[in-house]
Amino acid sequence: MVRIAHAVLTVRSLEASREFYVDLLGMNVLHEEPGALYLRGVEDREWTLKLVQEDHARVRHLAYRVAGEADLDALVALAERQGLPYRWEEELDRPRLLRLQDPFGIPVAFYHESQKHRWLLQDYHLHRGPGLQRVDHVNVMVPDVERTMRWYMDELGFRLSEYTVDEQERYWAAWIQRRGGVHDLALTNGAGPRLHHWAYWMPDITAIVRTCDILAGARQPERIERGPGRHGVSNAFFLYIRDPDGHRIELYTSDYVTVDPDFEPIRWLRDDPRRQTLWGAKTPRSWFEEASDMEAFDGGVVPAVAGDLTGIPVHVI
Ligand SMILES: [Fe+2]
Known part of the structure; x- marks a missing residue:
């Protein structure tokens, strides 16, 4: 496991999202296709946020980058051992994305191979927002x-x-x-x-x-x-x-x-x-x-469950 890498979020209006993330926040559009935008910050060498137009706003998955393909095999073994649902998916330039549902219902994904893109960190003339x-x-x-x-x-x-x-x-x-x-x-x-x-x-x-x-x-x-x-x-x-x-x-x-x-x-x-x-x-x-x-593994929403400690701390407006 190397680091947190990307999120895929569903949104109700891609145009409203584009105005917020691109026009106002200045995120860089790395790729777009009908119904989806792939965004990154100026230091990101890969896309780090994918927005997908749907009739609901949810988290499709949260992805982590791993150090090599062997780590993906180890994660499959972990999923088998613990009975976690998993499947292989593909996301644009990430051909082997292991999507699984962790034991707590969080939709997570793991990948190693991905396409790197030209760094914009020192292209200051391209920075926006x-x-x-x-x-x-x-x-x-x-x-x-x-x-x-x-x-x-x-x-x-x-x-x-x-x-x-x-x-x-x-x-x-x-x-x-x-x-x-x-x-x-x-x-x-x-x-x-x-x-x-x-x-x-x-x-x-x-x-x-x-x-x-x-x-x-x-x-x-x-x-x-x-x-x-x-x-x-x-x-x-x-x-x-x-x-x-x-x-x-x-x-x-x-x-x-x-x-x-x-x-x-x-x-x-x-x-x-x-x-x-x-x-x-x-x-x-x-x-x-x-x-x-x-999102649940087979679509729909993971039900939100309150725990024993769920409540509001004291320093609240
Ligand atoms: Fe935070």
């Missing part, structure tokens, strides 16, 4: 954070960087990683599985503030849900925005590295006001309650 740079992480709401976290750590080799517990030391959220940053995957307590957000790394804080100015200029301030601000967890500077279908996108920058093998995970108490926002700002209720549905 606030400058989304590269895919950074995904955050999934699940009803049992600890059980989900253990599976990803035990079976897929993820490592823990930060975690949140309640007064009884029960896991409320976890940030786990493969590539030496704070996280490729965050797990947050809530009715799920549902996609909480898909996140892009930004070149700097100014680019995040500029996103707010661009959305305000376009008379779409309602797309700004939370922030900008500084997270306690991860130390990242952040902004949460909602696309025309309500899919939540985080723009994120300035976290830290976790590559040392003896890295000590950082523990937070759920109701510590510095955890969510270091500055103590409260979080809108929608941020804890709203998320995107996920």
Whole structure:
């Protein structure tokens, strides 16, 4: 397992999505075909977000890149051993995509082979909008954070960087990683599985503030849900925005590295006001309650289930 790699989201209007992701956020269109757009940030050498026109807005799958074909064989063996549904799919320039449903109902996919494209990072004259740079992480709401976290750590080799517990030391959220940053995957307590957000790394804080100015200029301030601000967890500077279908996108920058093998995970108490926002700002209720549905293996929606700890922390507007 190398890293988080792409998301495929369904949207109700590809034109409304194009206006949001391409015209306002400035994402680069790598490929388009009737009913689908393949997008990337300026550092992404591959597409990292595919939008598909449907009559509903859901998560088709979340994909991770693996180091080689042998890793795909190992994942097939894992799926066989644990009775997880799986099949082979193809996505544009990814001829062997292993699509499976994890034990918690999250639609995931894994691939190695993919076509690389010319880097745009230093083609500054082609940059548009606030400058989304590269895919950074995904955050999934699940009803049992600890059980989900253990599976990803035990079976897929993820490592823990930060975690949140309640007064009884029960896991409320976890940030786990493969590539030496704070996280490729965050797990947050809530009715799920549902996609909480898909996140892009930004070149700097100014680019995040500029996103707010661009959305305000376009008379779409309602797309700004939370922030900008500084997270306690991860130390990242952040902004949460909602696309025309309500899919939540985080723009994120300035976290830290976790590559040392003896890295000590950082523990937070759920109701510590510095955890969510270091500055103590409260979080809108929608941020804890709203998320995107996920597709079941044979179509339809994975039912969202609430867990024992599902509820709203205290620092809410
Ligand atoms: Fe995030």
